[in-house]
Amino acid sequence: MIKSEGKMMNDKKQRHEDRSGKLQAKTGNIIFNTINYIVFISFTLLCMFPFYYIFINTISDNSLVRAGKINFLPKGIHLGNYIALFGINDLSTSFWVTLTRTIVATALMVFASGFVGYLVTKKKMWARRIWYRMLIISMYFNAGLIPWYLNMSMLGLTNRFAAYIIPAIVAPYNIILVKTYIESIPAELEESAKIDGAGYFVIFRKIIWPLSKPILATIAIFGAVGNWNSFTDSLILMQSNFSLYTLQHRLYIYLNSSSNLKALMQSGGVISQSMIDNQLNSKVISYTISMITAIPILLVYPFMQRYFEKGIMMGAVKG
Template structure:
């Protein structure tokens, strides 16, 4: 085993480097930690700014009250459904089109690929988009969340670039054995594309989970409201909700505990936490996919 000879300068640099990134990590984590400890602490102390590092008067009534808000269960179901279905269809659509653009024999490949790239820089705007969605029957339609995201130019470029980094001999050997495009795509390309697929899955799932503008413009029925849109409405009515919960006849509610600040922070945690729990499982694929997908354009 060869040991690297460390100089005093390199040791000092490593200490400073590690210390900097530890500090940077703490700075990134602290806002989420601060919100969380305020949601489980005494609401009066949180409202007066007396909760900084350590929670005081710990309780979970804020979460119990937020989850008891009307329509929250249905909205969570819609958000989870659109995230799962939308991410899966985005993976299929973007991967298939990205693979097609990586084939040199594709008809007018360069023209269509440049057409995809142009779409990243220009869009028609909200009004033409709304008119088009209305003409397609997407008003008050669950598929308004899914169909517009099936193919994304950015994901297509990522997948195409990754496929082109794979050894061409893998496909050539399968082609000699008589394998067609679909067989090569499903049996060779997809199994080798786990890193870039995980990268696209992270991007697509976060976009689906956080989106609420499509609900704002296209959805009228409360049964199709997403969790983000419903909680956005509650955030705008936080003072009204606080008063309503204070006057609740529920026996576990203390009239003096609920405040607009506690409700606002609890809602923020409810929205952010689920997608934060997904990221660590895909992180190693995400980093590898980004690096390999950015080698060439």
């Protein structure tokens, strides 16, 4: 009887200790999760604020923007800046140049990366190891800016739209990602197609390409963002062809002219009212162009995110 009562007391004590331990663990988890949410929400807001600040300045009254009175909330909301922006010939032209470049160069890069990535997985490919090593070497070594410009000039790619497309077709890093991903696809699928008489191109088109959508979507994001945001090639190669300036190049021009006028004002130089007005207009235009350059990527990424996450993990470079 005494032993039974002792056992019952021990069982109660053990259950009490278990409940206390679970309560403490639950409290610790709540505190940890709360701190995590606070930190990550704060970090997200800090990352989003620059976009929000630029956006509210583009839709607010321009006189208030010029006076620097728009900080947290928009005032005098309107969409006139966006409408007027596309009325400027050089900006609308630059927008279509950038859009066309992004679509064409990205599409060709994705196809080339997919097909070359598939070919370098084939042991029968002539000098496969040499070509693959050359791809890897090109990621780490380059001749520099001046030799690159001289090479583009000798190839006749200056002041031509092809200068945006041809160099972007071969992307070594993307080829490596695709190669690694394709190697994870079961070899039995390809072998069964070979038995049915399918060649490499048919296998690639009907089996490899559909199964590689996650990694292809991933490199498509890389290519689209890179082409959309690029302006160095436009700055260096399109010096005599203003109609081929990219949107980022136009933004650079407006930012540069705005900074020059501001420096002149601060140095006490003699400037006219029209120059001041141009400087102020450049500020508003710069904000608006910045939003136009950022919005397409922000709209596309959510739809590609599920492919991006899967592709970047399965196509990660292995040691």
